[in-house]
Amino acid sequence: xxxxxxLWGVAAxxxxxxxxxxxxxxxxxGRLIYLVSLAVSLVTMAVSGxxxxxxxxxxxxxxxxxxxxxxxxxxxxxxxxxxxxxxxNLGAAGASLFAIGYGAHEQTPGRxxxxxxxFLGAMNLVVLADDAFSFLVAWEFxxxxxxxxxxxxxxxxxxxxxxxxYIVMASFGTLTLLLAFGLLAGAAxxxxxxxxxxxxxxxxxxxxxxxxxxxxxxxxxxxxxxxLPLAHPAAPxxxxxLMSGVMTKVAVYGFVRIVFDLVGPPSxxxxxxxxxxxxxxxxLGVLSALMQHDLKRLLAYHTVxxxxxxxxxxxxxxxxxxxxxxxxxxxxxxxxxFHAFNHCVFKSLLFFGxxxxxxxxxxxxxxxxxxLIHRMPVTAFAFLTGCIAIxxxxxxxxxxxxxxxxxxxxxxxxxxxxxLKIIVPAVGAMLALSAxxxxxxxxxxxxxxxLGRPRTPVxxxxxxxxxxxxxxxxxxxxICLLAGILPGLCIDALAPVTQSLLGAHMPVxxxxxxxxxVPIAESRSSYNGLLVFVFIALATLLAVEVIHRxxxxxxxxxxxxxxGYPDADPATQYTADSFAQPIRRVFGETxxxxxxxxxxxxxxxxxxxxxxxxxxxxxxxAFYAPVSAFVSLAAERLNRLQFLTIRQYLTLVFAALVTLxxxxxxxx
Amino acid sequence: xxxxxxxxxxxxxxxxxxxxxPLLLGFTRKVKARLLRRRGPPVLQPYRDLLRLIRKEAVxxxxxxxxxxxxxxxxxxxxxxxxxxxxxxATGLTFSWAADLIAITALIGSARFFLALVGMDIGTSFGGIxxxxxxxxxxxxxxxxxxxxxxxxxxxxxxxxSNVATYMLDYASLRVSLGLAxxxxxxxxxxxxxxxxxxxPATHLxxxxxxxxxxxxxxxxxxxxxxxxxxxxxxxxxxxxxxxFFPWGLAHADAGPAALGLGAATYAAKLLVGGFxxxxxxxxxxxxxxxxxxxxxxxxLMLGLLGTLLLFVSRSF
Numbered sequence: 009x010x011x012x013x014x015l016w017g018v019a020a021x022x023x024x025x026x027x028x029x030x031x032x033x034x035x036x037x038g039r040l041i042y043l044v045s046l047a048v049s050l051v052t053m054a055v056s057g058x059x060x061x062x063x064x065x066x067x068x069x070x071x072x073x074x075x076x077x078x079x080x081x082x083x084x085x086x087x088x089x090x091x092x093x094x095x096x097n098l099g100a101a102g103a104s105l106f107a108i109g110y111g112a113h114e115q116t117p118g119r120x121x122x123x124x125x126x127f128l129g130a131m132n133l134v135v136l137a138d139d140a141f142s143f144l145v146a147w148e149f150x151x152x153x154x155x156x157x158x159x160x161x162x163x164x165x166x167x168x169x170x171x172x173x174y175i176v177m178a179s180f181g182t183l184t185l186l187l188a189f190g191l192l193a194g195a196a197x198x199x200x201x202x203x204x205x206x207x208x209x210x211x212x213x214x215x216x217x218x219x220x221x222x223x224x225x226x227x228x229x230x231x232x233x234x235x236l237p238l239a240h241p242a243a244p245x246x247x248x249x250l251m252s253g254v255m256t257k258v259a260v261y262g263f264v265r266i267v268f269d270l271v272g273p274p275s276x277x278x279x280x281x282x283x284x285x286x287x288x289x290x291x292l293g294v295l296s297a298l299m300q301h302d303l304k305r306l307l308a309y310h311t312v313x314x315x316x317x318x319x320x321x322x323x324x325x326x327x328x329x330x331x332x333x334x335x336x337x338x339x340x341x342x343x344x345x346f347h348a349f350n351h352c353v354f355k356s357l358l359f360f361g362x363x364x365x366x367x368x369x370x371x372x373x374x375x376x377x378x379x380l381i382h383r384m385p386v387t388a389f390a391f392l393t394g395c396i397a398i399x400x401x402x403x404x405x406x407x408x409x410x411x412x413x414x415x416x417x418x419x420x421x422x423x424x425x426x427x428l429k430i431i432v433p434a435v436g437a438m439l440a441l442s443a444x445x446x447x448x449x450x451x452x453x454x455x456x457x458x459l460g461r462p463r464t465p466v467x468x469x470x471x472x473x474x475x476x477x478x479x480x481x482x483x484x485x486x487i488c489l490l491a492g493i494l495p496g497l498c499i500d501a502l503a504p505v506t507q508s509l510l511g512a513h514m515p516v517x518x519x520x521x522x523x524x525x526v527p528i529a530e531s532r533s534s535y536n537g538l539l540v541f542v543f544i545a546l547a548t549l550l551a552v553e554v555i556h557r558x559x560x561x562x563x564x565x566x567x568x569x570x571x572g573y574p575d576a577d578p579a580t581q582y583t584a585d586s587f588a589q590p591i592r593r594v595f596g597e598t599x600x601x602x603x604x605x606x607x608x609x610x611x612x613x614x615x616x617x618x619x620x621x622x623x624x625x626x627x628x629x630a631f632y633a634p635v636s637a638f639v640s641l642a643a644e645r646l647n648r649l650q651f652l653t654i655r656q657y658l659t660l661v662f663a664a665l666v667t668l669x670x671x672x673x674x675x676x
Numbered sequence: 677x678x679x680x681x682x683x684x685x686x687x688x689x690x691x692x693x694x695x696x697x698p699l700l701l702g703f704t705r706k707v708k709a710r711l712l713r714r715r716g717p718p719v720l721q722p723y724r725d726l727l728r729l730i731r732k733e734a735v736x737x738x739x740x741x742x743x744x745x746x747x748x749x750x751x752x753x754x755x756x757x758x759x760x761x762x763x764x765x766a767t768g769l770t771f772s773w774a775a776d777l778i779a780i781t782a783l784i785g786s787a788r789f790f791l792a793l794v795g796m797d798i799g800t801s802f803g804g805i806x807x808x809x810x811x812x813x814x815x816x817x818x819x820x821x822x823x824x825x826x827x828x829x830x831x832x833x834x835x836x837x838s839n840v841a842t843y844m845l846d847y848a849s850l851r852v853s854l855g856l857a858x859x860x861x862x863x864x865x866x867x868x869x870x871x872x873x874x875x876x877p878a879t880h881l882x883x884x885x886x887x888x889x890x891x892x893x894x895x896x897x898x899x900x901x902x903x904x905x906x907x908x909x910x911x912x913x914x915x916x917x918x919x920x921f922f923p924w925g926l927a928h929a930d931a932g933p934a935a936l937g938l939g940a941a942t943y944a945a946k947l948l949v950g951g952f953x954x955x956x957x958x959x960x961x962x963x964x965x966x967x968x969x970x971x972x973x974x975x976x977l978m979l980g981l982l983g984t985l986l987l988f989v990s991r992s993f
Contacts, residue, residue, distance in 0.1 A: 378799065381741040392743075401786040402779055414778055414822070418829055421988045433984040436826060437977070440819035447785060447818075448811035451792040455807060460799030461739060524773065533835040539774040540757065540783070547753035555730065555749075555897050562733035562896075569737070569893055570800040582796065582804020590812035594970045 010059045011068040011085040014093065014136055017052040021045065021129035025122050033118035038111045041121050045128055046104035049097040052132065056093035059085055060501060069138060076141050079199050084138035087504035088269070091345065092135045092261040098487075099254035099352045100128045102480050106360045107246040109476035113367045119160040120244055127153040127250065131258050140189035140199040147185065147262070151178035151226075154255060157247045158239045170238035177225050177235040185222035185262070188215045192270055204270050212271045216278045219266045220285070226259035228312045229319060230289040231627045236312060237296070241304035241372070245363025248304060252311040253356035257348050260318055267326070268341075268509045276330040276425050282323030283428075287435035289316030290442040292627070295599050298449045298591055299623050301374045301584035303362045306453055307355065310398060313442055314351040317413065318344045320435060324416045325510070327428050334512035336419040339527050342502045342514050343412035349498065350405040350491060354397040357484035361391035364477055365457060368470035374453070374584040379462040383470040388458045390481035395450035397488040400443045403541035405491035408525070410443060411535055412499075415527045445591070452587045461578040493537040496525045585621070592623070600624055682770040685929055685936075689769060690760040692940075693915070697759075697907035698722035700914065700951050707955045722907065726900050734896030737798045747794035748894065748901035751787045755905040758783035759912040763919045765939035767838040768929040776835035777825045781818065784868070784912070787905065788814055795890030806889030809966060813874065813886070816973035817867045820860055823980025827857040828920055830987040837916075841923040848923075853983040853993045858921050860983070863976035865913035867969065869906070872958040874969050886966075914950040915943075922946060 024044045031037040059068065067086035075081035085093065107124070114120055130153055133146035155178065159171040191211055192204045209215065225232035240251045267274070293312030300306040321344025328337035362372070364387045371377055381388040397404040417436040423429060462468035472478070491498055496517030503513035517525050524536035568574045596602030600623045607618040652660070702719040709716025736744065758780045761772065775783065792807035829835045831854060832843040867874045870887035877887070891902050919926065925942025927935040964972060986993035 379739065381743060381797075382739070385742070396786070396789065399785075399789060400782065401789055402775070402782050407779075407782055411778055411782075414826075415835075418826065418835070421830060421991070429988045430985070433826070433981065433988050436984065437819055437823055437981050440822035441815070443822075444785070444815045444818035447789055448815050451789060451796070451807060451811050455793055455796035455804075459741065459743070459793065459797045460804075522774075530773065531834055531836070531839055533776050533778075533829075534773045535776060535779050536774040539771060540779065543757045543760075543771075543774070544750075544753045547756050548749045551749045551752055551901065555901070559730035559897050559900075560733050564733055564735045565738050565740075566735050567738060568798045568800050569735075570798075570802055571892060574800065578799065580801050581799045582801060582808060587804065587808045587811075590809055590966070591815060593967060594812060594816070 009068055009070070010055045010090070011070045011083050011136065013055045014052050014085060014132060015070065015072075015083060017048045018129040018132050018136075020048050021125040021132070024048075025124075025126040025129070028121040028125065033121055035112050038114070038117050038121055039108055041125060042104045042107045042111055045125050046101055046108070049101035049104060049128065053094055053097035053101060056085065056090040056097065060087060060090040060094060060504065075139075075145075076199065079139055079141065081142045082138035082200055083136040083142070084201070085136060087508045088261070088264065089135050091502065091505050092257060093132065095257055095349050095352050096131050096135060096254045099250060099257075099356050100131075102356050102360070102484050103246040103250045103253075105483070106249070106363065106477050106480035109474035109478075110244070110246055110360075110363050110367060112474075114244060116160055119162075120157060120247070123153045123156040123160075124247065127157060127247070131254060134258050135261055138201050140193060140201070140204070143262075144182065144186060144189065148182050150255065150258065151175075151182065154243070154247070154251055157251075158243045160244055160247075161242065164242075166238075167242040170235070170242040174235045174239040177232065181222045181225035181232075183222075184218045184225075188218035188222060188266065191215050191218070192266070201270060209272050213275060213278065215271055216267055217281070219263055220282065223259045223263040223266070224285070224319075227256045227263070227315045227319075228289075228293075229285055229315060230292050230312065231631050233289070233293070233312045234625075234628055234632060237305050237308040240308040240311065241302065245304070245359055245366060248308070248363070249356040249359035252308060252359060253352040256311055256315055257352055260315070260322075260344075260348055264322065264509070267322075268329075274326045274330040276327060276428065279323045279327035279330060280427050280431060282319055282326060283431055283435050286316045286319035286323055287431075287438040289313070289319065291316075291438050291445075292599065294442045294445040294449060295591075295595055298445060298452070298588045299596070299600065299602075301456075302372050303365065303374050303377075303453065303457060304359070304372050306374075306449065307358050307362060310446065310449070311351075311355060313446060314347065314355070314398070316442070317410065317439065318347050318351070320344075320439060321347060321413050321416065324413075324420065324432070327420070327423055327425075327432075328416075329510055331423055331425070333422065334510050335514075335528075336416060336422075337510050338506040338512040338514050339412065339419070340416035341506050341510060342499055343409055343416055345502050345505060346412060346495070346498055347406075347409035350397065350409050350488075353484050353487050353491065354394045354406060357390060357394040357481055357488065358398065360477065360481045360484070361387055361394060364473040364481070365470075367473050367477075369464075369466045371464070371466060374456045376464045377457045377462070377467045378460045378578065378581065379458070379467060380470055381458040383468075384458075384472045386472060386478050387481065390478075390485045391458065392454055393485035393488055395454045397492070399447040399450045401447065403492050403537045403544065404488050405495070406488075408492055408495040408535070408537060410439070412527060413439065415533055418533075419528070448591060452584055456582070456584045456587060460581045463578045463581070489541075493541045494523060495535075495537055496520065496523050499525060592621070596623065599626070601626065682929065685766065686760075686770045689764055689766070690756070692764060693759040693908060693911055694756065694904075696944075696947065697904065697911040698726060700911050700947055701907045703948065704910075704951045704955050707952055708959060711955060711959045722903075726904060729895075729900035729903070730897050732896040734898055736895075737893055739798060740893070741797055744794050744797040744893075745898070747790050747797075748898040748905075751790050751794075752901045752905040752908075754783050754787040754790070755908050755912070758787070759908045759915070761837070762912055762915045763837055763841050763926060764915050765943040766927045766929050766931070766936055767841045769838070770929070772838040773836060777829070777837055777840070778822065778835055780837070781821050781825060784909065785814070785818060787909075791890055791902075798893045800893065802889045802892050806886050806892070809886045810890060813867050813969060813973065816970055816977055817864050820864050820973060820976035820980050823977060823984055824857045824861050824864065827853050827980060827983035827987060830984065830991075837919060841919050841926055842928075844920065844923045845926060851993060853986050854921065856979040856983040856986075858917070860976040860979040861917055861920075863972060863979075865917065866957075867973055867976075869910045869913060871954065873961050873964050873972060876963055911947070914947055914954075918943070918946040918950060
């Protein structure tokens with residue numbers, strides 16, 4: 009029984025967490041914990057993969073006699089759970105493999121080892137849960153264990169404030185989910201998902217808004233994303249990979265489970281809300297990423313962007329489904345889920361790369377790196393693969409899912425509602441813009457970190473990382489390529505998921521000649537990643553062969569030309585900030601109110617010239633700063649209550665009692 | 677037998693774009709020189725330049741990485757594959773379904789991604805400035821291109837170029853949205869090929885240069901690959917405009933040799949006209965400052981968006 013195996017896996021992970029508390033945090037115990045996590049993840053991955061491929065739409069369920077007395081704890085693995093379980097455990101397996109090497113460099117293993125397997129187990133439980141109580145407990149446990157991991161390096165004040173913002177946002181998100189489930193369960197209080205499905209919903213729109221806030225804050229939808237670029241980079245790199253690659257997908261799972269499965273038939277205005285937020289999320293995420301020079305924070309902002317892409321697909325699926333167009337809805341949902349899978353793979357890969365750079369140099373700031381391609385060739389190769397994939401360039405996987413999303417957008421003129429007709433093309437433009445900006449951002453990330461000349465001595469002395477880390481990176485790079493050139497297989501694997509949620513699935517792709525993908529009809533659009541890859545490979549080989557056979561092979565090494573004025577100082581290279589300057593000038597003045605101040609000393613004055621760039625976070629200023637100011641003010645005012653005399657306290661208590669009694673007596 | 681014929685036609689197209697690309701470049705240079713009342717280099721000069729570059733040794737900076745040496749081949753391959761997928765003289769070639777217009781756009785994006793990366797490899801300020809500006813232009817040109825694709829696809833009901841061309845041949849009519857898309861595509865083509873209002877293909881040692889700054893460190897056979905890729909890219913955009921908006925004369929792959937010959941002849945004529953108009957436009961306009969270019973490309977993006985929006989509102993625009 010797949011669900012039993014998965015639950016035993018969770019039990020093993022929790023056992024490993026307890027074991028990690030009991031053991032001395034040494035290098036050996038760290039390896040043991042990560043090996044156990046790796047093994048459990050692989051087993052769960054295999055089980056969920058089999059359930060997804062062979063399950064044929066059946067679900068495997070189990071009820072445990074724990075939890076609330078009248079419902080117990082129910083767990084179930086249907087196609088949707090199986091897909092997300094596969095995704096989560098793929099990410100977890102990669103992170104564990106990476107951590108076998110990376111964990112040895114951890115300064116405070118005692119603060120990481122117990123929480124890491126617990127975090128994995130909690131994410132699995134969220135996906136497996138089949139009643140509201142287990143779901144919320146697992147969700148909260150996932151938040152808390154990841155919070156503990158964010159706080160692993162708590163001596164850094166930045167990390168402490170990141171942890172604080174994270175826990176506040178996570179609690180807020182759980183609160184809205186709690187309210188959403190309260191509404192879903194209704195007055196009868198049927199907390200099992202089966203009961204919720206059976207009962208009709210009184211206020212489905214409100215539930216969707218609450219879930220959008222609750223799951224959206226965990227996934228990183230604008231304007232609820234503010235914690236994400238702070239918290240994800242603060243954690244150790246393999247945990248960053250898990251938080252960005254997997255935990256945001258668990259949040260997507262929560263959204264899909266509730267909105268597509270539990271709430272019932274959708275209304276079209278939900279989709280406008282989702283699509284509009286998703287479009288803004290895309291563009292704001294990638295533009296914010298472009299402004300960063302901390303490698304891990306840049307990657308975290310890109311998670312925000314990719315969550316936007318996933319939610320565009322989900323929103324389109326809702327729109328089509330609300331108008332009874334199930335086949336296009338299946339295409340949009342497949343695009344979203346496929347992008348969730350792809351993002352899990354390449355974002356984990358990129359965070360592994362950032363972790364490897366961190367191990368080799370001790371730096372996260374790109375302005376201190378450079379030239380690492382010479383010292384860390386394998387890491388550079390894997391990181392480059394991830395960069396190509398996330399920039400949505402063929403023939404890798406990121407392109408295929410964005411291509412599917414574009415195909416879904418091209419079907420949307422058939423939607424009858426006018427709001428959607430106006431907003432969908434605009435969001436299509438935003439998606440295209442964010443794809444192009446992502447390419448710019450990853451030219452910057454790879455170019456500044458790995459290319460050029462080393463900017464600091466540590467970058468010049470970097471050493472390639474250990475084999476386990478390299479294996480994890482190369483394995484994920486290979487998955488990026490395979491999912492890119494064999495997308496038909498991935499689409500077919502998603503068919504049971506869309507079938508169970510929408511009652512339709514995309515046409516079967518495996519039977520098509522040459523493994524190409526045809527989302528709707530051959531006359532409309534088709535793409536063949538395999539052929540594109542083979543063509544590029546053949547054309548490259550042909551060019552190399554012809555050139556080397558018929559042309560000069562001679563190579564002479566010399567100093568750089570640079571138009572005759574090469575400067576030996578590596579500080580004369582383009583930096584991350586200078587690379588982003590043109591884009592900041594084009595977009596930043598509106599989006600970030602970016603401004604530059606140049607302080608140029610007069611001729612003869614020997615103090616250095618200074619350029620100050622001010623980039624403002626308008627989301628924080630608009631939504632969070634007022635709240636935070638109000639809380640501080642209220643706390644300040646209420647502080648007086650702490651310094652009253654005993655008589656005043658007694659008066660207060662008495663007054664409160666009288667007021668409450670009055671309220672009770674006057675209540676109709 | 678049919679398969680061999682199909683493959684031969686596809687191969688002919690691949691060879692054709694490769695062979696014609698330097699010729700188109702030479703033609704534009706010649707016309708430009710004549711318009712400026714210079715005599716200009718011979719039309720075949722680009723071939724001679726390529727041969728000369730190939731025979732020379734490659735001088736590479738001391739700190740160049742493997743990416744620097746393999747980059748030119750990847751850039752060339754991606755551009756070549758993209759160009760070979762655009763119908764030139766015939767539609768419905770064997771592999772025309774392997775990638776649609778969105779994929780072709782993304783393939784050009786891949787080539788540009790590597791070009792910008794190799795520009796940063798040596799760690800010179802020229803390479804950085806070129807890469808950074810190229811990506812800034814691309815961040816507007818690529819969405820504009822996608823919007824153009826949307827407009828065309830919504831009109832023709834397909835993103836496959838072969839089907840688009842066939843549709844345009846059979847049901848061609850004057851449409852507002854297609855007019856907007858054509859203007860937008862011309863703007864994008866100017867920017868993508870580093871032509872004059874955006875970049876100047878004939879300069880060196882100027883801070884406004886973008887494309888030339890990225891490839892400054894290249895020499896010998898590597899430079900030849902990059903120059904050839906640039907020529908192929910120019911041909912690609914002319915073919916793309918011809919195939920979508922002026923598909924007359926395009927033969928179907930199953931047609932007889934006469935139709936195919938006619939297709940090839942009209943294609944050559946379209947290239948000549950396209951190259952001439954390009955140069956005419958170039959010589960009549962001054963180069964823009966770098967930060968005027970986003971406005972120029974923004975126009976393309978807005979036109980593309982407007983075309984798409986009109987088609988979302990009503991299919992008859």
